[in-house]
Amino acid sequence: MSEQTIQLGHGGGGLLSRDLIQREIVSRFGDGALKGLPDGATLPVPAGRAMVFTTDSFVVQPLEFPGGNIGDLAVHGTVNDLAVCGARPRWLSLALILEEGLALTTLRRVLDSVKKAADDCGVSVVTGDTKVVAHGQCDGMYVNTAGIGELMDGFELGVGRVAAGDHILVSGPVGDHGMAVLAAREGIRITHGVTSDTGPVHRLVQGVREWAPHIRFMRDPTRGGLASVLNEVVEGQATGILLRETDLPFSAGAKAAAEMLGVDLLQVASEGRMILVCAPPVSEAILKVWRGMPEGRGAVKIGEVTATKGRVILETITGGRRLVDVPRGELLPRIC
Amino acid sequence: MKYIDGFRDPVVAAGIRARLDAVAAGLQAWNRPVNIMEVCGSHTMAIARYGIRDILPKNVTLISGPGCPVCVTPTSYIDTAITLAERGVIVVSFGDMIAVPGSSSSLAGCRARGGTVEIGYSPMRAIELAEAHPDREVVFLAIGFETTTAPVVAMLELAIRRGLRNLSLLTAFKLVPPALTALLSDPEIRIDAFLCPAHVSAIIGADAYKPFVETWKVPCVVAGFEPLDILYGILGILEQAACGEAAVANLYARVVTAQGNVHAQSLMAKYLEPVDAAWRGIGVIPASGLGLRPEYADYDAGRRHGVVVGLGAENPACACGEVLKGKQRPPDCPLFGAACTPDHPVGPCMVSSEGTCAAYFKYIVN
Numbered sequence: 001m002s003e004q005t006i007q008l009g010h011g012g013g014g015l016l017s018r019d020l021i022q023r024e025i026v027s028r029f030g031d032g033a034l035k036g037l038p039d040g041a042t043l044p045v046p047a048g049r050a051m052v053f054t055t056d057s058f059v060v061q062p063l064e065f066p067g068g069n070i071g072d073l074a075v076h077g078t079v080n081d082l083a084v085c086g087a088r089p090r091w092l093s094l095a096l097i098l099e100e101g102l103a104l105t106t107l108r109r110v111l112d113s114v115k116k117a118a119d120d121c122g123v124s125v126v127t128g129d130t131k132v133v134a135h136g137q138c139d140g141m142y143v144n145t146a147g148i149g150e151l152m153d154g155f156e157l158g159v160g161r162v163a164a165g166d167h168i169l170v171s172g173p174v175g176d177h178g179m180a181v182l183a184a185r186e187g188i189r190i191t192h193g194v195t196s197d198t199g200p201v202h203r204l205v206q207g208v209r210e211w212a213p214h215i216r217f218m219r220d221p222t223r224g225g226l227a228s229v230l231n232e233v234v235e236g237q238a239t240g241i242l243l244r245e246t247d248l249p250f251s252a253g254a255k256a257a258a259e260m261l262g263v264d265l266l267q268v269a270s271e272g273r274m275i276l277v278c279a280p281p282v283s284e285a286i287l288k289v290w291r292g293m294p295e296g297r298g299a300v301k302i303g304e305v306t307a308t309k310g311r312v313i314l315e316t317i318t319g320g321r322r323l324v325d326v327p328r329g330e331l332l333p334r335i336c
Numbered sequence: 337m338k339y340i341d342g343f344r345d346p347v348v349a350a351g352i353r354a355r356l357d358a359v360a361a362g363l364q365a366w367n368r369p370v371n372i373m374e375v376c377g378s379h380t381m382a383i384a385r386y387g388i389r390d391i392l393p394k395n396v397t398l399i400s401g402p403g404c405p406v407c408v409t410p411t412s413y414i415d416t417a418i419t420l421a422e423r424g425v426i427v428v429s430f431g432d433m434i435a436v437p438g439s440s441s442s443l444a445g446c447r448a449r450g451g452t453v454e455i456g457y458s459p460m461r462a463i464e465l466a467e468a469h470p471d472r473e474v475v476f477l478a479i480g481f482e483t484t485t486a487p488v489v490a491m492l493e494l495a496i497r498r499g500l501r502n503l504s505l506l507t508a509f510k511l512v513p514p515a516l517t518a519l520l521s522d523p524e525i526r527i528d529a530f531l532c533p534a535h536v537s538a539i540i541g542a543d544a545y546k547p548f549v550e551t552w553k554v555p556c557v558v559a560g561f562e563p564l565d566i567l568y569g570i571l572g573i574l575e576q577a578a579c580g581e582a583a584v585a586n587l588y589a590r591v592v593t594a595q596g597n598v599h600a601q602s603l604m605a606k607y608l609e610p611v612d613a614a615w616r617g618i619g620v621i622p623a624s625g626l627g628l629r630p631e632y633a634d635y636d637a638g639r640r641h642g643v644v645v646g647l648g649a650e651n652p653a654c655a656c657g658e659v660l661k662g663k664q665r666p667p668d669c670p671l672f673g674a675a676c677t678p679d680h681p682v683g684p685c686m687v688s689s690e691g692t693c694a695a696y697f698k699y700i701v702n
Contacts, residue, residue, distance in 0.1 A: 186457050246346055255340050261457065262689060264385075313701055317346040318563050319353065320387020322699040328678045 006102040011132025021130060024107065028115045029094070033126035041126035043091055046150060052087035054078060055146035063106060063140045065184040067176075067196030068271075070143050071113035076198050076271055077222070078147035079121045083202035084218040084274055086155030089121055094128040095144040100135040110141065121200045123147065152205075154212030159233050161216040166305040167283035168241065169276045171204050171290055172197065172298035173249040174226050175268035179257040188260065194253030199272030204296050207289045208276070215286075217277040220270070224327050226302075227266040229275050230312045231326045233305075240308030243324065245316045247302050266314075267327040277305065343562030352567040353391055359574040360393030369397040370577050371526055372570065373519070373662055375512065376533035377404030377690025378561050384699035386563040388570075396574065399662035400695070402515050403533055405480040406432045406688035407660055408615045412646045413479070413508050414438030419643055420475050420506070421451030428462040429477040430484075431455045436684045439649045459491035466495065466503040475637040478505040483535040485509045485626060486600035489607050492635060504637040507627050508645070510613055512536050513544055514624035518615075520552045525662055529555040529573040531566070534588050541596025542586040553582040560588040607632055616650070616684070617657020656683035659692050666696040673697060 009016040026034065033041040045051060058074045075092065082089040094114060098107065118125055180196040183189075201220060208215065221229045230241050250258075250265050258265045272295065278286060283301055290296030306313075312324040363370060374380055380400045383389060389398055402408050415438045421427040427443065434444045434455060447453040452472075454465060462476040478488050488505065495503050512533060519525055532545055537558045545556035555576040559569025565588060572585050586592055604626065613625025628636045638644060650656075654676070655669035666672050671682050678694060681687035686694050 252340075259340060311701075314387075316386045316563070317344045318349045318386045318388055318391055318567065319346070320390035321701050322385060322387040322390075323701055325698045 004104050006098045008100050008132055029125040032124050050151040052082050052085045052149045052151055054081040058143045061139050062184050066180050068198035069110050069113050071110035072117040073198050074143040074145045075117035076200050078145040080201045080220040082147050082149035083205045084220050087149030087151050089123045089149040089202055091126045091148045092123050093146040094125045096130045097138055097142040098132045099138045099140050102140055157217055162277050164239055164305050164307045166277050167280050167301050168303045169301050171274045171296045173251040174270045174273050175254045175265040176251055177271040178268035179254040183257045190256050194257050197270050197272040199295055201274040208286045211282040214279040214282040220274050222269045225267040227324050228326050234310050240306045241312045242306045243303035243314045245314055249298050249300050343564045356571050357393055359578055360395055362578050369395045371397050371399055371528045372573055373399045373401045373527045374531040375401040375403045380692050380695050382561045384695035400692040402660040404688050404690040407684040407691050409479050409508050410614045410616050411438055411650050416643050416645045418446045421446050421453050426452045426465055426472050426474045428454045428456050432688045435687045459488045463495055466500050474503045476505050479508045481510055481512055481536050482539040486539055489603050504635045504640045506637040509626035511624050514621050518621050531569050532556050532558040534560045537592045539597050539600050541594055542584055542592055543594045545584045549582045549584050555582045556584045558586045558588045558592050617660040651682050654683035656685045659685050666693040
């Protein structure tokens with residue numbers, strides 16, 4: 001039994017630790033910079049190229065949910081943060097905090113997902129760490145990834161560049177990740193239920209590089225959802241945003257779950273979507289490219305930047321208008 | 337049938353809007369607005385969320401009523417729940433209650449200080465916790481209108497059947513019809529019609545509104561929570577007003593029947609009996625609440641833990657009471673949006689997901 005679960009000794013630095021790292025980490029990530037397990041990774045940074053560096057921690061509960069698990073989520077989260085900064089993701093660190101008693105089969109499934117997602121994103125796991133804490137001191141496992149990417153030419157992003165008339169695009173239905181995790185937590189079973197959208201957006205960014213000078217802002221709508229990101233875009237600015245409810249992309253499963261739980265999908269996280277604000281002449285071309293890619297199949301324009309200072313307004317299906325507010329307090333517990 | 341998109345069709349919405357404008361134009365002879373009270377907090381939220389006030393004819397006014405269960409629960413109830421959590425009891429609540437200010441703190445504040453306050457989406461969470469912690473006392477914060485009362489009582493029945501001895505209810509159940517009587521009896525409030533609650537009506541049945549039609553001659557229209565339901569409900573009210581009629585109309589027949597949910601009613605009657613209840617802002621209304629029958633006193637958290645829900649202190653500047661009666665609009669309160677925001681609520685109407693102040697703060701453009 002004990003061999004099938006994580007023990008405190010797996011984090012003790014002794015034989016058990018070495019064995020775990022050899023069997024589970026080196027076997028998956030042991031080529032390249034991790035070879036020989038040095039204390040740090042030496043990376044071949046291209047001369048004269050600006051690099052982007054980011055980090056994110058993942059504490060999602062449950063560890064496995066429809067559409068993914070904490071492993072691929074930890075890769076996509078960091079890859080996407082790099083991508084929306086205009087960077088080409090290259091290297092990741094992977095730090096695991098494991099709870100005594102965690103099933104080894106679970107750990108293996110999570111690490112397989114890390115490997116698969118990293119390979120798919122073209123990033124290498126080049127350094128890492130594993131710690132074990134006593135039963136009850138963490139919730140199964142926590143994962144931290146940090147990532148480094150190369151800044152691509154041509155992108156000059158920032159909310160200060162957003163101007164009235166700009167178009168707001170989203171790469172697909174939003175809110176599926178948050179609703180999938182919440183439905184899994186609450187044991188809500190819906191026929192044709194909601195599946196997490198966890199996935200990478202870096203190909204979407206690379207696909208629209210030729211219009212980079214016309215792209216003002218990019219962001220992945222994770223915690224706080226579309227509402228948070230769009231309010232960030234206009235906060236303190238002379239501009240506002242007008243969205244049309246009939247244009248908002250939501251999946252049928254997410255809509256059903258959100259209605260049951262009384263959640264506003266505009267405030268719910270996605271982990272494989274991106275928002276892009278661009279000058280009007282290039283929006284159709286960007287949508288066309290995105291729709292030709294699997295991860296951008298559901299891309300749509302959802303609204304425009306207006307001169308209404310600092311407010312995000314939604315024109316609803318009744319023709320009336322309402323504010324789109326930022327989420328407050330604890331909306332959804334531990335979704336990433 | 338598509339239960340979401342089917343009731344959010346923009347083309348149908350535009351059609352109902354045109355009919356609303358036409359019927360309202362015929363009501364100019366009233367020389368004053370038609371005051372429609374939407375009783376239920378979920379209606380208040382949906383009306384704000386779909387910008388419905390924005391598109392109504394000028395001579396139609398929607399007044400938000402007392403139908404937010406968290407909002408009408410007195411401050412002292414929160415104080416009592418905090419006392420229980422501080423004594424080591426596991427307090428289980430719907431999420432809405434957590435940030436509502438008591439006299440000096442909220443349940444969220446209590447939890448941050450180490451009190452065990454658990455949020456459940458379903459009353460069943462209380463049973464799970466009571467079974468998982470047989471050595472601890474578990475108290476479920478049993479507030480709500482008829483809609484919520486029914487599932488809580490179903491949970492209680494299951495707890496009794498499973499022989500759970502460490503679970504009890506801190507009851508502050510409220511009944512909708514006595515509140516409507518109190519509002520109609522208030523000479524300062526002029527209500528021409530009720531947009532009646534959707535889910536409460538599923539339990540009590542549309543016939544429950546007959547006395548209001550007969551005694552007070554106010555149209556009572558039951559409508560669902562989707563935007564087309566609400567527009568259609570308002571249209572139904574205006575059409576009655578135009579003919580000088582007052583009738584009960586059930587426009588939510590896909591869920592609500594004339595008699596309501598008879599099984600839920602009998603379950604509630606088995607365990608609960610009418611009691612006088614204190615409503616924030618309105619005061620004590622006779623027989624407007626439900627408490628446990630004496631034979632189930634073991635499950636009454638008040639008796640079991642020797643706590644009494646007292647009067648409690650409310651901020652005198654907070655206008656929640658007036659808002660709940662429809663006498664003031666949230667922006668009329670001097671605290672609204674300044675001293676009182678969802679992040680720093682002074683009154684419950686600003687923090688509950690069905691609160692009128694929260695609906696205005698969150699959604700209203702002008």
